[in-house]
Amino acid sequence: MLTDDEKREIASHFPAYVTRRSVAPEALGIVQRRRGWVTDEDVKDVADFLGMAPDEVDGLATFYSMIFRRPVGRHVILVCDSVSCWVTGYDGLREHLEARLGIPLGGTAADGRFTLLPAACLGVCEHAPVMMVDEDLHLDLTPEKLDEILARYT
Amino acid sequence: MDKPLTQNFRPGGEPPDLRAYEKAGGYQALRKALALSPPDIVSEVMRANLLGRGGAGFPAGRKWSEVPQAEDPRRPAYFVVNADEMEPGTMKDRFLMEGDPHQLVEGAVLSAYAVHAHKAWIFLRWAYKLAARRLEKAIAEAREAGYLGRNILGSGYSLDLYLHTSHGRYMCGEAEGMLNALEGRRAIPRSKPPYAAACGLWGKPTVVNNVETVCCVPHIVNRGWQWFRALSRAPGEGGTKIYGASGRVKRPGLWELPLGSTVCEILMEHAGGMRDGYRLRGFLPGGASSRFLTDRHLDVAMDFGSMEKAGSRLGTGTMIVLDDQACPVGMLLSLQRFFARESCGWCTPCREGLPWVARTLEAMEEGRGEPSDMAVLEDHARWIVIGNTFCALAPGAMFSLASALEYFGDDLRRHIREKRCPWR
Numbered sequence: 001m002l003t004d005d006e007k008r009e010i011a012s013h014f015p016a017y018v019t020r021r022s023v024a025p026e027a028l029g030i031v032q033r034r035r036g037w038v039t040d041e042d043v044k045d046v047a048d049f050l051g052m053a054p055d056e057v058d059g060l061a062t063f064y065s066m067i068f069r070r071p072v073g074r075h076v077i078l079v080c081d082s083v084s085c086w087v088t089g090y091d092g093l094r095e096h097l098e099a100r101l102g103i104p105l106g107g108t109a110a111d112g113r114f115t116l117l118p119a120a121c122l123g124v125c126e127h128a129p130v131m132m133v134d135e136d137l138h139l140d141l142t143p144e145k146l147d148e149i150l151a152r153y154t
Numbered sequence: 155m156d157k158p159l160t161q162n163f164r165p166g167g168e169p170p171d172l173r174a175y176e177k178a179g180g181y182q183a184l185r186k187a188l189a190l191s192p193p194d195i196v197s198e199v200m201r202a203n204l205l206g207r208g209g210a211g212f213p214a215g216r217k218w219s220e221v222p223q224a225e226d227p228r229r230p231a232y233f234v235v236n237a238d239e240m241e242p243g244t245m246k247d248r249f250l251m252e253g254d255p256h257q258l259v260e261g262a263v264l265s266a267y268a269v270h271a272h273k274a275w276i277f278l279r280w281a282y283k284l285a286a287r288r289l290e291k292a293i294a295e296a297r298e299a300g301y302l303g304r305n306i307l308g309s310g311y312s313l314d315l316y317l318h319t320s321h322g323r324y325m326c327g328e329a330e331g332m333l334n335a336l337e338g339r340r341a342i343p344r345s346k347p348p349y350a351a352a353c354g355l356w357g358k359p360t361v362v363n364n365v366e367t368v369c370c371v372p373h374i375v376n377r378g379w380q381w382f383r384a385l386s387r388a389p390g391e392g393g394t395k396i397y398g399a400s401g402r403v404k405r406p407g408l409w410e411l412p413l414g415s416t417v418c419e420i421l422m423e424h425a426g427g428m429r430d431g432y433r434l435r436g437f438l439p440g441g442a443s444s445r446f447l448t449d450r451h452l453d454v455a456m457d458f459g460s461m462e463k464a465g466s467r468l469g470t471g472t473m474i475v476l477d478d479q480a481c482p483v484g485m486l487l488s489l490q491r492f493f494a495r496e497s498c499g500w501c502t503p504c505r506e507g508l509p510w511v512a513r514t515l516e517a518m519e520e521g522r523g524e525p526s527d528m529a530v531l532e533d534h535a536r537w538i539v540i541g542n543t544f545c546a547l548a549p550g551a552m553f554s555l556a557s558a559l560e561y562f563g564d565d566l567r568r569h570i571r572e573k574r575c576p577w578r
Contacts, residue, residue: 009280017338018355060338067319067322067473072197082492083488084243084474086480086484087401087474087480090488120242121244121492123239123248125244126400137283
């Protein structure tokens, strides 16, 4: 069930568009911000609220990369694997993160603290290599800097 | 030297708020424009030779002139700012939105006015959290001051401008994919014709312009097309350009320079040359979907015409530098993996071809390459071209591949011959 608060926030976007379905990706985002990820039931609830078929909404949920259809950890690490970061040391960062967290790209640590995901260019290439943890950007990374950054997220 | 796009920037600080922006002459262009007719604005921008800064370089004025020039209440027009910057190696639109958000808002109102739109969106990438906060504030301030909303400055013209945040997919930045995304669909391309100018969002005339393009508009209206043309060194192309450089250069960054500045000026003077101990092997002049150039091209001007002549394209104007200690095959693999992952899957050459290319390069990097792999790569570069695909994503992916085959063919063959990556 969508909460009243979720419904209110989803509905607040309606005036910006011509049809309600325009809000569908954002509605999934609204649910995800509160619940961490989007379950099958959430997909159905969003579809009902917007007057869409659940399959249509799932088609969006599986298309847009920032909508998670599987559980994620308390913090999501998005490590940029695009070209500027690749040139400046992505491979070393990835290896360090995988070893430190004990998970491959796409994995969630057993204690549920971190999910590690690859991300396309984060648009701060003058500070490559970079990553984003939750909403925070971390710039000019080195493997040494990573441990100190990870320690900030509990 | 005039640097209109970054004149209000405060490095490291908060961007100018409404009062500061107004004090610097902000929203004067809007006052001026509302006293003119939309066709006057279109013709001013057309004469200014403002070429689209998203990468394709299509004349902005011509794009505007393709929507119906008379307002039809049954067919309202829409205007969209493409702020879904996700071209690998590109960070210029973020720079502009964070540095002076009101400049983009004013440009969006002017552009919407020119195409008779009463509803407009800034389609922003999810990753740009700081830009989102700054744009939200600027839009609220502009609405409060009467620069947005009903009856703007008593002119009778009304516009609602909304910030739309995407949920992540390279295809959202492709104009037609963006329209589908705004309609709440998967961001897949549409078959053309009809073009968006006639039949775009919800079947209505729609114009999509890049952030940097839109940011140029207030300055053209304020200071005139002759002034704008004179900012540039390139014949037939007006304005300044936000250039950038990333990779192992001494000072990676972004700079506003006359359009037509040379590779050498940007790379040596502004980026400070290569880091100590590294040599230049090549560079992509304008994001991941441009062709590699090499140290033989240092004197080429970074404008649309000259880059085309040199065999590449200006693209986004933010160059990615390859040095001698990074493997060209590895770099190419990073590029091709990006495109394969971001393919929307709508048409076969892209959905099937790009992963094939990526897997072939992966095999070379891991020492499993076969001599026949060269032909596989060549075939893809030859056949995945505009006309064989729905949109430009896959042909854009082939630019780096085709040029790597030309300039780094020996490196590719060496991977196959030695059955390993010589850089590891």
